Amino acid sequence: MALPSLFCLLHLLIILSNSPCSYSSSPSNSLPKGSSISIDHQNDHLVSPNQVFTAGFYKVGVNAYCFSIWFSEFDLQHDKNPTVVWMANRDVPVNGKHSKLSLYKDGNLVLKDADNSIVWSTETKATNGSLSLQLEDTGNLVLYQVNGHPYVLWQSFDHPTDTLLPNQPFTRNSQLVSSRSTMNFSSGFFKLYFENNNVLSLLYNGPEITSVYWPEPYLKIWEAGRSTYNNSRIAKLDSNGAFNSSDKFGFFVSDFGTRRRRIMKVDYDGNIRVYGLVDQNKGKKWVVQWQAFSTPCKIHGVCGPNSLCSYDQESGRRCTCVHGYKMKNSNDWSQGCEPIFKPCQQEVEEDYVVVPYIEYYGYDIDYIQNITLEACKQVCLSNCNCKGFQYKFDNSHYNCFLKNLLYNGYQSGFENTMYFKLPKRLLPSFRQPFGNGSGYHCPGHLIMPVSRSYDVKHGKGSFVVLLSVGCVIGVLEIILIIFFFVTTRKDLTSTAQSYFPVAPGFKRFAYAELKKATNNFRKEIGRGGAGVVYIGELSDDRTAAIKVLKEASDAQGESEFQAEISTIGRLNHMNLIETWGYCVEGKHRLVVYEYMANGSLAKSLESNKLDWEKKVEIAIGTAKGLAYLHEECLEWVLHCDVKPHNILLDSDYNPKVADFGLSKLFDRSSGENSSFSRIRGTRGYMAPEWVFNHPITSKVDVYSYGVVVLEMITGKGPLQMQPISVEGSARDQTLVEWVRETIRACNESNNRVWIQEIVDSTTCGEYDTHVLTNLVKIALQCAEEDRDARPSMSQVVIMLLHTEKED
The missing domain is CATH 1.10.510.10 (Transferase(Phosphotransferase) domain 1)
Structure with a gap:
């Protein structure tokens, strides 16, 4: 009996020597060789030395978790939606029991599911020396091999998810991929990457089509302010809020120079935004400081095929099916719309519904120059594959653009007219679109929530509870928004002076700061009916044009200031002056612009x-x-x-x-x-x-x-x-x-x-x-x-x- 017992003991020791031990001590910033972070232990996570970032298991669905890095300011115990900046296994979540992240002695960092299957790994090998997985103050998770001096085997900065942190290099091998929705963290359809022509680009990679939509595809590279003549392919957002790319693209965030937490993110709607963490009365909030698109409907694929996108500031972006089409999946606008009629039936008479101010980018089956409207109609009617056409005025004559696919449709200010080909029986029921389209941001209805294949023993009870909780949270959010809006309006109307709401992103300067920047308003560089412009040097060494408005104490001066601020806060174009901030202090009204070296x-x-x-x-x-x-x-x-x-x-x-x-x-x-x-x-x-x-x-x-x-x-x-x-x-x-x-x-x-x-x-x-x-x-x-x-x-x-x- 003694020999078998000794054999079992030796076998157990061998297993323990090859298996990482659990790492359930108090949180630290490093995971040693042979240790694990287990999902079964609530406090099993890494915390950066500056306490800013946390790495651990983050819940992404019902019994579904991803190993992630998030900002510690939003503790999981107090905030169910912390700001996640990186995920290891976003497309293959693990179970809520018995899953673990392990650092093996051979140098491989491995994430295993409850059934012991490998879900994700770094596929690294260490030759000799000690190993350590460390969460840095920058938010970078680094696997070090230490043999005299530390050597980086792997780091999360080289494999971003959808977010770029300050001073994180974005290289030819990097890509940011959006999440599927606010509730679904799996890979979405929008990707930021360096194209083969060395230009930083945004790609829509949808279920049916793929297209680059940023820089604007109808512009030549140099017209978009980019350059293909580089081979470094690197970009970076620094801690001050300046972004620079090797293709000559760059920008400053609106609060440039202010020291605060920042992230650059490809959002699930396909837009790139830079957020700053701003202190507010009720806590901290991420505020947009820069975005690539001020017209979100120009982002490809936002509403799917056979649909139209419209936007207004009150209701946001909205999707509507083209007349004669219906929504393909009521939970997911990316799938677009499908026809309620059978296309290409020879015995069915067809005609057109006409919608002005509509743009459909791409997918022209043919392009006919200098043609009459009636001739264009006949060409489309005779082509089974033609779903409609655009009739545009260009260079003193009209041109016909025949469409075989209806993608990237949006409401445009340009005087474009779209003719949709439909069976005649559908024409009498036509109404102008955009009247009652579905809002893109309705929670739980139009964007597919996360769906995982993990079974829960109690059937659908947990899902019903989760859905109920989600609905309650949604209702509470709406009530809080209404309450905030009402109280804000009361505060504004009770103030002696009221101002138009300034678009987020402007820096508010103190009058003393601008007085110092202009050396007591010494050097005048311009003068007009609205005020005097002085040159100034800001604290971040930028040269600025600072305009002091006249008549700020009377109604006309006040209205002019409000009009200017509310307008320029919404504008973003290479041929419009860039505005960096403003000042409202007593009777003083000032606006801070970029300085233009050659004047007017x-x-x-x-x-x-x-x-x-x-x-x-x-x-x-x-x-x-x-x-x-x-x-x-x-x-x-x-x-x-x-x-x-x-x-x-x-x-x-x-x-x-x-x-x-x-x-x-x-x-x-x-x-x-x-x-x-x-x-x-x-x-x-x-x-x-x-x-x-x-x-x-x-x-x-x-x-x-x-x-x-x-x-x-x-x-x-x-x-x-x-x-x-x-x-x-x-x-x-x-x-x-x-x-x-x-x-x-x-x-x-x-x-x-x-x-x-x-x-x-x-x-x-x-x-x-x-x-x-x-x-x-x-x-x-x-x-x-x-x-x-x-x-x-x-x-x-x-x-x-x-x-x-x-x-």
């Missing part, structure tokens, strides 16, 4: 610094900025004072539209027409609508833009012409009238080179006659007295770019 366009025109090439580029860039204001913002924005003084030039003479103190916002649902309490703008650049009290639309900015372009070409001011007599009274001839009269006179005298008569002879460099001739024609079209005869700014951009291509 007016200053450059006066000093004759611009050659013809720069002038053409400025005309194109300004048009792009205004087109964004009018048609791509979350709200329609009118500038109302477009003139050379409000177009600023950076060190490379790239134009940026500035000064939105006279702007007017329009809610998309209310249309463009609006009334104004007073005339806005500058004499000479103002459209006739202001004088004749006609409805004010975005076409007033188009008129002003036309005058600015003519001023650049001719070198003459908008009203510096000889006086003319009109119906017995004399007045100054406008620049627009002078150009038209000069062209008419040249044409009557058979002089076909009228461009030579109007161009500014003092401008340096040779000009392209074809380019300038077209530019003048476009400017005159913009400056038509009849607003309906003027193109939209998006059409102007298309015409300008087409002129460049022809050249």
Whole structure:
């Protein structure tokens, strides 16, 4: 009996020597060789030395757990939704019993499920020396081999999930993949990575299609401000909030320089956002400090095929099926919609429903130039694979874009019209979309919750309880949001002075700080009707333009400040001035902008610094900025004072539209027409609508833009012409009238080179006659007295770019 007992004892010792022991002591930042973190022990986790990060098992569903790293500020015992920054096994969760993470003596870090199967491992090997798994202060989980000096065998920073931490390198081998939803942490459809052309890109990798949607696919790489000429493929977000990539892409977060916790994340909706952890009265909250998309419907795949995406600030992003289609899966919009009719039935008569202001990007089965609408309809009707077409105006004629797939549909400010082909029997029931579409963010209804294959002994009871708890939490959240909104409104209305809510992300400066930055407002660099602009040096060494608004104590000064702040807080475009912050202190109202080295366009025109090439580029860039204001913002924005003084030039003479103190916002649902309490703008650049009290639309900015372009070409001011007599009274001839009269006179005298008569002879460099001739024609079209005869700014951009291509 003694021999068998001794044999069993030896066998047990051998098993114990090869199996990692449980690591259930008090939390530390390291896991030694041969130890385990068990899911069965609640306090089995690692904590970084600075107490900021925790690593352990995180619950992702019913009896489903992932080994994760999260911010310790949100303790699992007190907050059921901590901020997770990394997951080892996001797509294969482990059981809530008997699962463990083990560091084997051979150097392999292994995650095993309850049945002892390997779910995840680092697949590392250690040759000699000691081993240690450590959670660093940076949030990096590092496996060290120590043999004289530490050597990194593996680190979580090399394998990010959906989040990038400050100073975490993002390389050619890295990728951020979104989660499936807020409730489902498994891999979603959106990925940030370095493309083969060395450009940092966002990819939609859906169930049926794959497409890159950032940078904007319709732009050339250099038009998007990127460069393919690099081989390092590396990007990083530093602790101050500056992001830089080897493809020349970079940005500063809105609170740049403020020391706080930050994360950069590819959210489940496909947008990249940088969050900052901000102290608030009721605790800490993650606040968006930067985002890649201000128009979320432009993200590919957000609503699936055969659907339309719309957005407004109150209800957020919304998805709606195209008329004649129904939702494929009521729990998941990514699957889109399917037809309620049988396609390609020869005996069924078909026709079209027409929806304006709709864009469907890509999937053109054919592209026909200079075609009539009726001809385009017939081509689509005769093609079984054609699901509809877009009919667009481009370069003085209409083009037909036939669609074989309806992907990436969204409500657009551009004047695009979509024709959907349907059986005639479905046409009478058509109603305009976006009226009652389903909200994308409805909890538990439109986004598939996490679903795992772990069986629970008590049947569906736990699931029912969890669902009930989820519903209760959802109701409580809605009640709290309503309560917060009501109390906030009460606080605002009870204050002596009320302000428009400033978009999250602005830094609020103290008046003393800006006074010091400008050396007591010593150096003035600009002056206008709304205020004086000074140059200043901020505490983070950035050079800024600091605008001190006039009349801040009266109603007009206050309203101008509120209009400017609420407008610029929503804008993000390379041809619009970037705003870094503001100051509201007593009677002081200041706005802090990026400093533009070459000042205003007016200053450059006066000093004759611009050659013809720069002038053409400025005309194109300004048009792009205004087109964004009018048609791509979350709200329609009118500038109302477009003139050379409000177009600023950076060190490379790239134009940026500035000064939105006279702007007017329009809610998309209310249309463009609006009334104004007073005339806005500058004499000479103002459209006739202001004088004749006609409805004010975005076409007033188009008129002003036309005058600015003519001023650049001719070198003459908008009203510096000889006086003319009109119906017995004399007045100054406008620049627009002078150009038209000069062209008419040249044409009557058979002089076909009228461009030579109007161009500014003092401008340096040779000009392209074809380019300038077209530019003048476009400017005159913009400056038509009849607003309906003027193109939209998006059409102007298309015409300008087409002129460049022809050249």
